[in-house]
Amino acid sequence: MGRTAVSAEDVKLKLVEAEEPDENDYRLQEQVGFILRKAHQRHVSIFAAHIADLTPPQFATLAKLHDVGETSQNQLGSLIAMDAATVKGVIDRLKARGLVELSKHEVDKRRLLVNLTAEGRNAVERLIPIARDITQETLAPLSAKEAAIFMKLLAKLA
Amino acid sequence: MGRTAVSAEDVKLKLVEAEEPDENDYRLQEQVGFILRKAHQRHVSIFAAHIADLTPPQFATLAKLHDVGETSQNQLGSLIAMDAATVKGVIDRLKARGLVELSKHEVDKRRLLVNLTAEGRNAVERLIPIARDITQETLAPLSAKEAAIFMKLLAKLA
DNA sequence: GCAAATTCATTCGTATGCAAATGATATCAA
DNA sequence: TTGATATCATTTGCATACGAATGAATTTGC
Numbered sequence: 001m002g003r004t005a006v007s008a009e010d011v012k013l014k015l016v017e018a019e020e021p022d023e024n025d026y027r028l029q030e031q032v033g034f035i036l037r038k039a040h041q042r043h044v045s046i047f048a049a050h051i052a053d054l055t056p057p058q059f060a061t062l063a064k065l066h067d068v069g070e071t072s073q074n075q076l077g078s079l080i081a082m083d084a085a086t087v088k089g090v091i092d093r094l095k096a097r098g099l100v101e102l103s104k105h106e107v108d109k110r111r112l113l114v115n116l117t118a119e120g121r122n123a124v125e126r127l128i129p130i131a132r133d134i135t136q137e138t139l140a141p142l143s144a145k146e147a148a149i150f151m152k153l154l155a156k157l158a
Numbered sequence: 159m160g161r162t163a164v165s166a167e168d169v170k171l172k173l174v175e176a177e178e179p180d181e182n183d184y185r186l187q188e189q190v191g192f193i194l195r196k197a198h199q200r201h202v203s204i205f206a207a208h209i210a211d212l213t214p215p216q217f218a219t220l221a222k223l224h225d226v227g228e229t230s231q232n233q234l235g236s237l238i239a240m241d242a243a244t245v246k247g248v249i250d251r252l253k254a255r256g257l258v259e260l261s262k263h264e265v266d267k268r269r270l271l272v273n274l275t276a277e278g279r280n281a282v283e284r285l286i287p288i289a290r291d292i293t294q295e296t297l298a299p300l301s302a303k304e305a306a307i308f309m310k311l312l313a314k315l316a
Numbered sequence: 317g318c319a320a321a322t323t324c325a326t327t328c329g330t331a332t333g334c335a336a337a338t339g340a341t342a343t344c345a346a
Numbered sequence: 347t348t349g350a351t352a353t354c355a356t357t358t359g360c361a362t363a364c365g366a367a368t369g370a371a372t373t374t375g376c
Contacts, residue, residue, distance in 0.1 A: 031289070034239075035316045039194055040198045056192075073324080082362085082364095086362060086364070135190050138315070153307065154197055199363085199364095244333050244334070246357090251331080267354095268353070270355065
């Protein structure tokens with residue numbers, strides 16, 4: 001078949017197969033949501049391999065408390081991107097393990113203040129270097145330059 | 159303070175503050191895992207705004223079944239990156255809603271085959287164009303060029 | 317100063333997500 | 347053939363994650 005003999009039919013066929021998105025050709029594996037979910041799964045798995053006794057949200061909670069000091073549960077939730085119901089569960093479990101302690105706000109009686117215990121503080125400080133390794137390993141498939149670009153774009157998306 | 163009067167002390171101070179990562183300076187908000195979790199949250203929220211009656215994993219399940227046809231639960235799980243326990247729950251709920259149906263594998267009696275019902279097929283085909291919008295909206299903070307780069311790098315990570 | 321609106325925390329229900337243990341079946345190897 | 351392995355599905359237990367409803371306390375608006 002010579003180049004000049006391409007029919008309109010052929011052209012349409014090519015468009016449908018190679019370019020035009022239609023409902024018969026939805027590639028799940030190429031959708032950003034699907035890959036985002038997988039990337040997140042991989043990170044959680046790397047995290048668990050390095051830090052077995054704490055989940056990423058639990059560590060995030062401790063790290064943020066270490067950073068900002070005593071805060072209310074709600075305030076903490078917004079700092080680590082967890083809604084009130086989720087944060088409560090995380091705090092409850094950290095409290096049960098003696099890593100954080102709770103107290104009532106003197107002025108605003110609605111608020112429940114959260115703070116690190118001495119044990120909690122020790123734990124965070126011990127784990128922060130490991131957390132750096134986790135970040136590194138998560139980004140390991142990318143070169144330093146790629147990683148920098150990726151982080152910039154990912155931050156725009158989040 | 160002249161340029162020639164910078165002490166070793168000053169230099170160390172500058173390094174600590176601006177470059178040297180140490181355990182007193184861990185920025186949770188800049189860690190890839192944290193941002194990945196937030197980006198994923200944002201995507202799920204966009205998804206829910208467009209498709210209220212299905213979760214992303216449920217839709218992924220239907221879309222993949224639409225793509226590959228009847229498969230075993232385990233096979234399906236590996237195609238959509240869900241472990242056996244998770245896939246079972248998703249399938250159970252889709253089955254309860256009449257979107258998929260189950261049958262026994264004739265030869266290998268361990269396997270449970272999953273397939274779309276007519277209703278399930280209708281649902282996927284109706285939703286695929288909306289899923290495209292969801293992908294678009296998720297990537298909206300990026301230019302077309304940025305989005306292409308991001309997807310390439312994200313795929314490397316996942 | 318007081319009613320309306322808001323904020324904070326809790327609870328309930330539902331849905332992933334995964335590790336570990338179990339039982340049924342299939343495959344492999346000696 | 348049969349005993350050891352491997353695979354498939356299920357179940358249990360635990361940990362996010364979030365919508366919606368609720369109650370207590372505070373702030374706002376008039």
